[in-house]
Amino acid sequence: MSKAVTQNSCSYCTPLGASLAFKGIENAITMLHGSQGCATYMRRFLISHFREPIDIASSSFTEETAIFGGGANLHLGLDNLISQYHPELIAVASTCLSETIGDDMNLHIKDYVARKKGESIPFIVPVSTPSYQGSHIEGFYLAVVALVQAFAKGESNPSGPVNVFPGMVSCEDLRYLKEVLKEFDLSYVMVPDYSETLEGGNWEEHHPIPPGGTPIQVLKHTGTARASIEFGQVISDKQSAAKYLAQKHGVTSARIPLPIGIRCTDIFYQTLEEISGKSIPFSLRKNRGRLVDAYGDAHKYVFGKRAVVYGEDDFVLSIASFLLEIGMQLSVCGGSGKGEGFEEKMMQLVNDNHAEVPIIYEGSDFKEIEMAAMEKGADVFIGNSKGYSISRSFDIPLVRVGFPIHDRIGGQRILHLGYKGTLNLLDLITNELIRTKQSLSSVGYSYI
Ligand code: SF4
Structure with missing residues (x-):
């Protein structure tokens, strides 16, 4: 159905979704290439859902930067992030403003890396996320693709792990998926995994970057995985990490619905059966029985x-x-x-x-x-x-x-x-x- 204007949109900012995905990588921090207001909005939005501190840096565009470009700000911001957070990965997401003025973020990052030649600096992964081209979920998927593109190595291997791309689900969902994968005796690489970084419990001391997340060393194994499972029936090929790995690394992919309800969950467990060669464990079949019974009760x-x-x-x-x-x-x-x-x-x-x-x-x-x-x-x-x-x-x-x-x-x-x-x-x-x-x-x- 077509419409002239959007009133009270159901979709949110694209780099917001990317920032959430990057929270699922160990020792990573996000920098937005744009204004401070964008970073503040996204932090507030995410914190209000997860009830955890969420740091998102910004290259702090001003009127001057918006005219002459944000390269110098980006370089200074990267220096500050490295000295204050000591991250292993800095993910840089563009915003509406930097995209609208056509700022060449990738070139700025290339220049920065060249300037730092000989020094030890973190990995820097850029992702283009103008909000007028998508919603938060598209930003999320694009961030996952950018991570896989940056780190996947090698060719698919039948004894490798299984890649799991869960999409934007809750911390509890991520923990549940990991339990299920264990029940099937499968080693896995989950991208992203913010189940700890965004709900890791109480700390004895402050951590500038919360512990948890998928380690970068593990991300490299996405290329040698035996298969990928991606929850998503309507993800475009450009936003599909599973599709990328299938094309570039020969990793077989199963793009299946989010496992909610009996039909969709059956598809997920049947996929795990095929990949693992192990039949559906008794405990999961028991849960199915309870669910069928509850359908009758309700x-x-x-x-x-x-x-x-x-x-x-x-x-x-x-x-x-x-x-x-x-x-x-x-x-x-x-x-x-x-x-x-x-x-x-x-x-x-x-x-x-x-x-x-x-x-x-x-x-x-x-x-x-x-x-x-x-x-x-x-x-x-x-x-x-x-x-x-x-x-x-x-x-x-x-x-x-x-x-x-x-x-x-x-x-x-x-x-x-x-x-x-x-x-x-x-x-x-x-x-x-x-x-x-x-x-x-x-x-x-x-x-x-
Ligand atoms: S200006 Fe664009 S990038 Fe910034 S908060 Fe708004 S929608 Fe997000």
């Missing part, structure tokens, strides 16, 4: 209820697939990215399930979601906390999942993935529907 509360789902394209696709499994109706599906084929994938899902066709938006904003929800009706909103104002104005409950969650704590600890994560989502959604019905009851009741 059925009478969720069946036929209408949901508005929004967020990153792949997230919406997998949540929608799960909702159809439990007998809910999709009312509106709003993808925030410019993913290739989101609408087609959504229509395919709806047709395969013989479900009512929802209103589907690509690159959606909250205004159009609000209008569509009014037209199609809704019992529940499912998505990040930015949908709060519409849910409040409609007086319809909002189940907060995904990213960002700014008006509650614990967004980084929500488990969405696998049978276990689906069970968690099922409980959250069902209980919210029950709570709403209970609070609207004139007599109140304590048994359901």
Whole structure:
């Protein structure tokens, strides 16, 4: 559906997504090539979700830099970062301003490296992330591709690890994925892994760069991996690290849906079965059984209820697939990215399930979601906390999942993935529907 303007966009700044991805690399720090305001906005945005200190440097553009270029500022910023943080990697992401004036960031970095010849300096990985060309999720994917391009070595090897590109999921999801990979006895390289850097517990002493993340030495093995698993059905080839590794290093790739719901999680575990040669462990099959049982328990509360789902394209696709499994109706599906084929994938899902066709938006904003929800009706909103104002104005409950969650704590600890994560989502959604019905009851009741 075409529109003249965007009102209250569902997508966020592209280098913000890149900054999050770089948090998943050990001893790495991000520098934005642009103004201080961009860095402040992104830090605040990420901190409010993860509740952890997040340092993002900036080359601090001023009016003068915006006219004459930001090379000198970038060089000075790199010097400062090296002397204050001693990082192993500095990831430099461009911003709207530096891209608009056409500043040649890559050339500035080349000049800097040449100037420092003979000195020990960190790796510097640039990534081009103008916000007007994409959303936060595109920035995230582009950062992962830039990392793989910079460090992958060698050719695919059947005894190598498996690469896992999880996309923008919660810290709890990352931890869960690592447990699953262990259950399949698979060595792996996960890119990125911010499960520790953004939720690593209490420290005895301050760490300028929080411990954790994928080590750079390990990143090099992405080229010799036996296979890649990438969660994403609508990632363009340019944004796909798995695609890059397949083309340049011969690593077989499986680009599969985010494992939410039984159908999508089955695909993930079957993929792991094929790669590992090991059948699905008993504990995971047990979890599947519990989930099937819970689908039955929840059925009478969720069946036929209408949901508005929004967020990153792949997230919406997998949540929608799960909702159809439990007998809910999709009312509106709003993808925030410019993913290739989101609408087609959504229509395919709806047709395969013989479900009512929802209103589907690509690159959606909250205004159009609000209008569509009014037209199609809704019992529940499912998505990040930015949908709060519409849910409040409609007086319809909002189940907060995904990213960002700014008006509650614990967004980084929500488990969405696998049978276990689906069970968690099922409980959250069902209980919210029950709570709403209970609070609207004139007599109140304590048994359901
Ligand atoms: S100006 Fe662009 S890069 Fe900076 S915060 Fe805004 S959207 Fe992000």
